[in-house]
Structures are given as structure tokens and as C-alpha cells.
Amino acid sequence: MIDRPYVRVDELTQHFPIKRGVVISRKVGAVKAVDGVSFTIRSGETLGLVGESGCGKSTTGRSILRLYRPTSGRVLLDDVDITALKPDELREMRPKMQMIFQDSYSSLNPRHSVAKIVAEPMVIQGEKDGTKLRHRVQELLDLVGLDADHAKRFPHEFSGGQRQRIGIARALALNPSFVVCDEPISALDVSIQAQVVNLLAALQRELGLTYLFIAHDLSMVRHISHRIAVMYLGRIMEQADYDELFRMPMHPYTQSLMSAVPIPEPSVEKARTRMILKGDVPSPARPPSGCVFHTRCPFATERCSFEVPEPREIRDRHAVACHNVDDVFVGSQIEAQRSAIVESLESAAGEGPDRAFASMDTGA
């Protein structure tokens, strides 16, 4: 496939005003939820957007879909500038871009049957033909692996994983080409998470969907992403193809995320190299000056406290927003840390039987 981005996000910024006063409310500041975010996603591929709570992942997804009006920046979908669209033009674009939510329960109307929920986007788009709607609902339920007779039932009669399937069926109703998956598995049990991730991957292959897949840790993201962007306090810290990122995590924050993800292998988990960060994530209403990560970064130098690092392509298709990664002195410390973390992770691959491998040749 040619290297043509299907989704292109340029310097996207989304600020929320902080207001004081009841009668006369005035703006006293802004939550910089998203602050100059840029990335591209190729057609039929997945970008994994990873970061901790409150760093602006959902806001990024929502402003891309124009659920908010971005403060500044541009979003192109299939070469159409979404940020510039008028309301009626936007309505025409809507079917192409959809969202799947984390909390499938609160996003499904409890008083509506599954059929009604799944058909809703089509009805909103003006489809009135009952037979057509019924057919499409059956088709969609089949696609996400639910029984046809589930259509008559209500959300509370389903398990978490099944409800997430209903949410996916609804998102696919209008044949979208781009889907924002906002932590679709975070609320599910581990045994069910794999079901949903496998389903999303299969749907992508079958329908050629392009995904923005949002998650708060790195473990599951690897299974679905072609490219991964790591976000911290409204900014992208590092961005690379998935195998490159796991082999060469260069940003100290990416390194800390990788070393924090628990590995389900006792010998490895008990012995691995950890990079423990001090403190908690600062508030995006008062982000630190300079590099937003400098207050927790073990490698921060003076420059980091006043100068914002721009993302730089340090290796092929691999951009890092850090002043010090290629610094002669500090850079070599960061590199030493990287190799220690990656090595201890790779030993996890070698330890014990890999439980998924037994089925490599015979699996689905």
C-alpha cells in the first residue's frame, strides 16, 4: 500500500476554559487538555494512543471526530479538512467516522432493545424502511458474533463483553471507515478483553477499517496497533511503529510506562528492572513549564524546565520529544536505562512456555 495517510492530525489543540463567578462568569485560565498534537494514520491501520488518566486521550479522539470544536489545528480525513466543515457538511461526513466507548453500559440506553440501539444511527440518518433496518441489524449482530435472537433483548441481560459487542455493532451500522476506540476493553475482565481485541482486529481485516485505539497502558495496545503514540499531559512524547517502540523506547516516560506494566510471569516480574517515577501526574490546569514531564523525569536537566522540546525524528519513522535523548552525557544514561528495561522484558519472552504458541499452526 502507498504511504498515504487516511487520517492526518496537525498541531491539534483543545483547551477548556476555567471559569469563575456565578453571575458574571469570567475566564480565569484554561485546561490545556490537548496541546499541539500531530500524527497520521494510514488506511486500514491502527494508531494506539497510550497515556495515563487525564492526559487528554479521550479529548483528542473527540476533537478529531468534531464532538468538540478544536481550539486550533487541523484534522484531515481522507483529504477532507474536518475542522473547516460547516454543520451540514459535517453531518454528511458523520457516517464515515464513529466512536466506541469504554463504558458500554452507560452508553447504551437501558430501555431500548438491542435492535433499536443498533439501528439508531441508521434511523437518525433517515432510514425508514423497516425490513431493510431489520436485515442490517441481523447482519451487524452476526458480524460481531451475537445471536440473531439477541436483538429483542435489553442491555442489562448481557455480560460486559457482549455489551461491548453491541456498542461495536452500533458503531459499524453506517459503514464507517474510521473508528475511534476509546478504551473499549478497560472495563472488561481479562478473559473477555482478548475476545473484544480479537474481534476488533478481525473486523479491521475484513472491512479495511482505520482505528485510533486509546488505552492507558501498553500491554494490549501492542496486539492491535501498527503504530503507537505515547501521550503525557496533552502532548505526544514519542511516536513509532509498534515493534520499533517496544525495542527502542527512547523517551524516559515511555520507558517508565514499559517498566510499569506488570508482566504475568513471576520470575520476570520479581526480578525485572524498574524505573519508578516519583510523585503523581500534575494537573493539566497548571502544567509544568518547559517539558511537561520534567517534574517526574529522572534525567531532567535545567533546560527541560524552561524550553519545550519539539518532537524530532531521531530514527526512521520514530519521533521523540526530549532534549536529552541524543545528548552525549545524559543521552547515554537514558540509553543504558532503555537497554536494561528492554532486556528484562525480553527475558519474559524466553521464560517458560509461551501459552499462545502451542496453537500457532492450527489456530483460527
Added chain:
Amino acid sequence: MTGDTVLQVRNLAVEFDSIDGTVHAVNNVSFDLKRGQTLGVVGESGSGKSVSMMSLLRLIAEPPGKITSGSAVFLPRNGEPVDLLQLPKRWLARIRGDRIGFVFQDPMSSLNPLMTVGEQIAESVRKHTELQGSVCRDRAVELLEHVGIPGAAERYNNYPHQFSGGMRQRVMIAIAIACNPDIIIADEPTTALDVTVQAEIVDRMQKLTKELSISVIWISHDLGVVAGIADVLMVMYGGSVVERGEISRVYSHPRHPYTIGLLGALPKLGAAQKRLVNIGGSPPSLFSPPRQCAFAARCPWVFDRCKAERPPLFFATGSHSEDPSAHGHVTACFYDLEKDRRRDPDETGIDVTAFEVGQQG
């Protein structure tokens, strides 16, 4: 260090009355906890992890809850053994927080919003130790430092809402260790936290409890977190223990089909593994009394006997395990007992082909 036993739970069963019928939340749960040992308890949502541990200290609502059978003998460092389930509630209140500490998932629900963080720790020190007067305050500051709150002396005067989620959880840990208890029961203490904060707290809990030789029951749904902290793993499914054993043994040689599926469903960060196991179906209904294997409906290896009776725990080598205190790897699976997968303790290849396996393109 992990020699003598501090808690012996036998045949614990808990039911709840509800408008739809009786919920059999916990069935016949038995285990031993040794001194200084960390027991990891995993299982999916609703499998009975919280209810089984909370009912040991009668912290479940009664009614609708009811402990229908079992015993829980607590053997404190200094004192006589007591059966917690027979103790008058008044006495239990003294053991709670004194000999057995708690850390919950949501610290806000256990902290008093109207009292400073420091006061709450000092009060716990006053109530549960010999210390009196201003010494309690000093001890509280010391504890705050111990759990990694920077500027502890100033932070003493903050209220809970002025702390972040991670810091509140650190305060809960400070309160739990304040009186040097025999046991800490930690119910998903890091589930609501960010991964980088979680890593720090797990690390700290581990150091503190090893230092003070406190036994820990760590409830989690994250097999990664448990891998790092537990010595022994107990897997629950549908209100029953389906597998238990020394942790590295269970991870490298899981015997129960649920454990096998669960471990296969997990992504491993370091491995170039492209497929994840699907455990089809959904969690069991707890309304019917446990007359068959709870996992039967989702199990790829199910056969007649699994639907006719509930499997008790057997040693993974195939012999019947009467004694829950026996060291060793036990699992409740008839297939494991009767069919070809059992017996060779060094068998390594785990066949997950029976589960549906997904694949990434």
C-alpha cells in the same frame, strides 16, 4: 519465615438473599496463610474474591448476606487462636484494624473527609498501640514518610481531598501498617491508579510487609501485578477455588482450564506473541447451587462427569487432596484428574488449541 500458619480457612460458604433467588457467592473455600507470606487471589468480576475475604471479618452486610458454613481460625503472633466466624462482633471490631488491616480499592470511602490525614493515622496509632499523646503524632509523620509522602510534616495537616488518588492509597497503607498487624487484606488496592503510580505502590507494599513480616492477602484481577508480589496464587471461579499453588508453578504449569485460558488471554509485553486466547461465553450464574463444575459451560474439555458433580481440589499429580494446608499444587478439574493431560509434573507444552484463538493480521 513462612513456616507457621497465621490463618486457616475451612469450607467457607456465603450466600446472599436477593429478589431473584439465593446467590451462592462463595462455595466451600479453604486455604492456609503462612506468616510473612503473600497470597494472591485472582478471578473475574463476581467470582467471590471480595466476599470471601470480607466475610472472614464479618464485613459483609448480614442480611442479605449469610455465612452458611465454615471456620476461619486466626493464630496471632501473641495470643490464643480464635475462630473469627464464632467471635462476638464486639471482639471482631478489635481484631479489625488492630491485628488484621485493610486496604480497599477506593480509599475515599474509608477515609474521613472532615479529619486531616495526619489525625486519622495518629488516631489509629492511639487506638491500636501502647503509644499515647504527642508521640502518636510523631509516629504518624514517620509513617507518612515511610509510605513515601514528600514533606510529611506539612502534609500531616492536609485533608483527604487535597491528596491525589495515589497519595490517599499511601495513607491507607500507613493506617494499615500503623499497628504492625499480623495480616493485611488488600482488595484491589491499585486498580484505580495509573500504571506508573501502581508500580510505585506495589513496590512499597512489598518492601514494608516483608520488612515487618506481615502476611498479605492481595486480591486482584491483574495476573501481572500478582506475579510480582505473591508467593502463593489462588484462582477463584464462580465462588470456588479452582486452582492453588506456589506462584511460579501455577504460571508455568497451569492445570485448570480456566487458569490456562486466563494466562493465554494475557498479552506479554516482551514476547513477539501475536495471538490471544479467547475464553468464549460469559461468567456463570450463581443462582443455582453448585452441583456441577462452574466452568463447565465455557470449558473446551468438558465431559459428562463435569456436569454431574462438582470437582473437589485434587493434587495436580492426581491424588485427592483432603488437606488444604498441604503444600503443593491443587486444582479442581476432573479432566485433569482422569484424562491424558495430568500426571507428568514436568510436562511443559500447554495446548490451548481447544480455545478459540484470535490472530492479528
